């Protein structure tokens with residue numbers, strides 16, 4: 001059964017090029033969302049997440065709220081395995097699909113077809129699985145003969161279409177999203193939106209950060225609001 005368990009999770013970023021005595025530190029403390037502090041070695045650090053604890057189980061649809069810099073993306077990236085906890089723990093079970101950066105791992109010199117395999121490997125799938133999925137991904141992307149050409153010649157919209165088609169090809173237990181994805185031109189967006197809806201509805205657990213109240217109201221049954229890396233409210237609703 002899929003789950004996420006966070007216990008006292010804290011994530012700190014060391015700012016190696018900012019000294020403790022520097023005037024720059026004051027500037028940082030004014031503008032950043034995370035808490036500015038210092039490490040034992042007198043280096044400036046930003047505490048992006050501070051003592052975060054929560055549990056998620058199948059059926060949970062968590063909306064992450066908070067001002068810019070409050071720690072939403074850092075929490076999503078920690079859930080995706082991009083950042084390790086500085087202290088505390090974060091555990092999960094289940095296949096995770098991270099839609100945080102859907103073109104991550106693509107090689108611009110490789111063709112679209114090659115990138116289907118490469119990006120699939122990044123997502124934790126086998127080459128065999130990706131080969132089986134290739135016709136479906138190719139059809140969804142609508143890139144046709146472009147898939148035989150290097151990705152560097154794609155427009156940014158074409159690249160995102162391919163990344164989206166690959167990332168959503170395999171159903172998963174846990175879906176992570178930073179804002180509801182809007183991909184491609186108007187026609188493609190409708191198709192992508194339907195696919196995203198199907199994927200998030202089928203997932204056991206969804207975690208989405210959003211500044212859009214309508215997204216949170218329509219799809220979430222719980223919200224956690226962050227402020228300077230701390231949970232300031234945790235609400236459950238139908």
Ligand SMILES: Nc1ncnc2c1ncn2[C@@H]1O[C@H](COP(=O)(O)OP(=O)(O)OP(=O)(O)O)[C@@H](O)[C@H]1O
Pocket residue numbers: 013032033034035046047048066067068069070071072073074075
């Ligand atoms: N790689 C990094 N190095 C240093 N500081 C970072 C890094 N990533 C995030 N931060 C800091 O961590 C804090 C939280 O940032 P995060 O991106 O998680 O906020 P957010 O809530 O997602 O903001 P937004 O709504 O603007 O996307 C901020 O103070 C930010 O400056």
